[in-house]
Amino acid sequence: MRPEFHEFASNALQRRVKLGSSSSAGSGLSAGDILRSGLIDDRHTFRGGTPASPPSLQERVFKALADAKVWTAQVAMHMNLATRDRYFRQLDLLHDCDEWFGADLPLNLESYKTFIRFMLTVDGSSKPSLALSASGNLLGIWLAGRDRLTIEFRPGDSVEWVISRQEGDATERAAGTTSSARLMANIQGFKPETWFKLG
C-alpha cells in the first residue's frame, strides 16, 4: 500500500521544543516542516499513514478531487469564492463514477495546478467549460460564437492549444504547444480578446 503521507519526528527536536508544535493537517504546509527538513538530520522515528485497503475507483476519484480541492486552498485567497465553487462543481461533474470509463484516469493534480495558475493571470470573468482527457489532464474550452479555443493544461505549466476561428467564409485552424506564460504571445494573431478580457 502506498503511504498516504509521512511525517518525521525527532526525539532531539522534541527535547528542544518543550511542547512540540500543534499538528498541521490540511495544507501540508508549515514553516516548521520546512525548517526541520533543512536543519534536522538525526531522525529515527518514522510515522506513516496507509489506507485501510487498496483504493477502489471511487476512492481514487475521491482522492484526486480531494487533493485538487485541498491544493486550491493554497491560492484561494487570490480568487473569489464563486469562482472557486464553480471550478469545484465542474470537477465534481467531470468525476461522476457512474459515467466513468475503466481505463480513464482521474484529474492529474499537476495539470490542475497549471490550469489554476493560468486562470489567475487572466480576467476573472473568463468562464471556460472544462473537460478531462483520458490521461487526467484538464481541458478548458472557450467559445465565442463559432470561434473556439481549447487548451489542454499539462503538468509543469505547459499548455497545448487549438484554435478554430471564423474569418469571413473561411475557418482558420491553428495549434501549438508552449508554456502558460507564453500562451497569449502564441495566440496573439488570433485575437485572444475574443475569449479573454486583456488589460
Next chain:
Amino acid sequence: MIYVAPPIVEAIVQFVFAEPLPAAKMRKAVGRLKRFYPATTDLLNVQAKINVLSRSAEFEDSPQSKLASDDQADAFIIEPGMCLWTRLAPYQGWDEFIARVKRDYEALLDVFGRRKLVRMGVRYINRFDIPAEVDGRIQYESYLAVNIRVPQIYPAVLNYGWRFEHEIVAKDLLLILQSATAEQVLPNTGAFLLDIDVIAGGTLPIKLDEIFAKLEEMRDVKNQAFETSITDKAREAFGK
C-alpha cells in the same frame, strides 16, 4: 484587524488528551460528527521505531479518521490521543471557525464525557505571495517585520528559515513563531510562510466554557504575534 483577503493558508485548533480514547468511543464520535462532514477518510497511522544498532524495528498502529466538508476546506481529524479542527483558505473568520469547533466538541463530550487535556494548540499558517521586482528580486522585508539581518556582503539570499519560541509566563502559554521561504505558487511572486503556533500546556481547563475562554486568550496572542510580524504594506496587500 479584519482583512478582505487574509494570507491564512491553514488555521488549526488542536486538543491533546491525557488518556487515549478507547477505539469504540472514537468510532462512535466519528459516527456522531459525520452528519456535519460528508467526506470521511479512515487511515491507519503506523509508527516504526527503528533501532539501527540491533537492526530491529517496533511497529505501533493508530487509527485516524479525517472528516471533511465537500470542498475540503473544513476538516476534523481524530486519533486516540488527540483531535483537531482545520480550516483551509479561504478563511471565513474566527467566529465561524470557533463556532464549528464548539459545535463538534459539544457533540464529542456527549460521546466520551469530559476529558482531561494536556495540550491545546491554536496555529495559523500564513503565506505571503510577494511580487517580484523588475530585477527579479523580492523584498520580503517590506512585508515581514521580523527578519534575519544579514551582513552587507550578502545583498541577496536564495532561501531563509528562522524560528523562535517565547514563553508568556503570565498566561502560561508558549508562542512558536517561524518563517521560511516556500515553493512558489503564483507566477512572478515569491512565497514566504509565517507560521504562528500558540500552545497551552500545564493545568488546562476541563469545563467547556473555560476551554473556549482559553482559546480566546490564545487567539489574542496569535493576533498580536501576526500584527507585530507584518508591515503596513502587508496590511494594505491583505485589504485591511
